[in-house]
Amino acid sequence: MFVRIGSVAVMAIGLLLAALVAHPALAETDGSRPLLAFAARIAGDEARTRVVIDFEEKPDFSVHYIDSPQRVVVDLPATAFGFPREDLAARGLFEDIRYGAMDEESARIVLTAERPVQLSLAEVQQGENGEFRLVLDAEMTTPDVFAKLVGQQAWQGSTGQMPDEVASQADDGSFVVAVDAGHGGIDTGAIGAVTKTPEKAITLAFAQALAERLADRPGVRAVLTRNGDTFLSLSERVTLARQAGADLFLSLHADTLSQKDIRGATVYTLSDRASDRMAENLAARENLSDQLAGVSLKDEPPEVADILLDLTRRETQVLSVTLANNVIQSFEGQVGLINNAHRYAGFQVLRAPDIPSVLLELGFLSNPEDEKLLADEKWRAKVSDLLVDAVLRYRDRVFAGGG
Incomplete structure (x- = not known):
């Protein structure tokens, strides 16, 4: 059942059908169907960048970091990306953004960074019309902090929490x-x-x-x-x-x-x-x-x-x-x-x-x-x-x- 949000729902249905035709791996398997990501937007600059992706249903996701080049990877269940590619064109902290199906059961978003980054926020928020919004807030960080993120891989899942080791240094009460x-x-x-x-x-x-x-x-x-x-x-x-x-x-x-x-x-x-x-x-x-x-x-x-x-x-x-x-x-x-x-x-x-x-x-x-x-x-x-x-x-x- 598609969330009805006026003309957006109609457009989303058309985009989903197009995505399914282009990517047969996203077709229904085992009685389930892929998530629909029907809208996306990105804003920010060389210090902070926010990525927002709207879903028809609540997505489970996990985050990890990869070096050489520095990337933030978001793994999702099978997902049909039904929005124009230019809506998620790279800007701000990111020089390249790619997304698509990994196999019949999973999809991935890869954000390649211009410089070391960390996610200060990664969570799913529910919108006023019943849709769900994946919000990723990235900000500049040091090479040492990014190396810790890569080495520990301590932050996964949709908790939206940063690892203690790379959180703000201002927790000493000063x-x-x-x-x-x-x-x-x-x-x-x-x-x-x-x-x-x-x-x-x-x-x-x-x-x-x-x-x-x-x-x-x-x-x-x-x-x-x-x-x-x-x-x-x-x-x-x-x-x-x-x-x-x-x-x-x-x-x-x-x-x-x-x-x-x-x-x-x-x-x-x-x-x-x-x-x-x-x-x-x-x-x-x-x-x-x-x-x-x-x-x-x-x-x-x-x-x-x-x-x-x-x-x-x-x-x-x-x-x-x-x-x-x-x-x-x-x-x-x-x-x-x-x-x-x-x-x-x-x-x-x-x-x-x-x-x-x-x-x-x-x-x-x-x-x-x-x-x-x-x-x-x-x-x-x-x-x-x-x-x-x-x-x-x-x-x-x-x-x-x-x-």
Whole structure:
């Protein structure tokens, strides 16, 4: 009995008949008939990719990993793939996707990856119209983690759980702060007006100093999105923070302005509507980082964005504003701030729906006084200490139930 979901059911029946003609092995055997996979879609980028396949009936499945090349393999019972091939064309983390019958009783989906990957989610969800949806969420990982997955093959079946050995490293009870040094690699960022120092060098030095001071505090663990002169896409930065189990995300920058007399620090939080023209222009420049390295810049498609509820995003935004206010409070009277020091705009790197995030402009490399401070090790130490105080005050307030 086909699930009736309007014209989709009619189309699915036709596609199933075509599949059966093309693949006799999928015909009924032993009184059973193959599952019908009647729709598919894929969305994502080089950091995270979601694959969704709709079935007429609930599918049993198992997952395993194969190296050389790196592949994720999904085994299914006999299945008729009754959707256009272009609906599951490779994109994001995957350079090739193939599927079809293995024999009369089984079928397989093989996802060949561009880089080491792991599935953070693999489960069957029931749709509103009675159909069943196989959801596979893949995300970038390290070669070591992928090697463990291949060696252990510890994760099979439709439990949707990751092996303990490759789960997030943040299960030690620490308060985890992701420190993101803006730019890097081919993306130099702004250039100092006097010394010609690239922004990527300033942000890395500051991120390392801040991480060291955070790590000295009991119960706090700092993770760097980059610890060298390497390029990371905006999505990769967010994914690395999430994999580390970050409770906070601090992205560090030092931009330039055409008005060279403007100086001081600014704290930005995410908003679809910019607080002012300067914030809007700055976000537009920062969001161009991916395009410099040939990464397509686009908003997350709905298939990826719906991983977390809008309610989570709204709550995270409130916490981000709380963090921004704590940073400004720590800086007041100690570090120069521009007028209206808390501003907001559509920064792509702040779009993690589950991690409170701020982007901190430490100063402006277009201003000679700011440029001199940004290169000063003692000044970096002072500002890092003030940021540590802001982070700890945020942690104690939020996690102690202070709201």
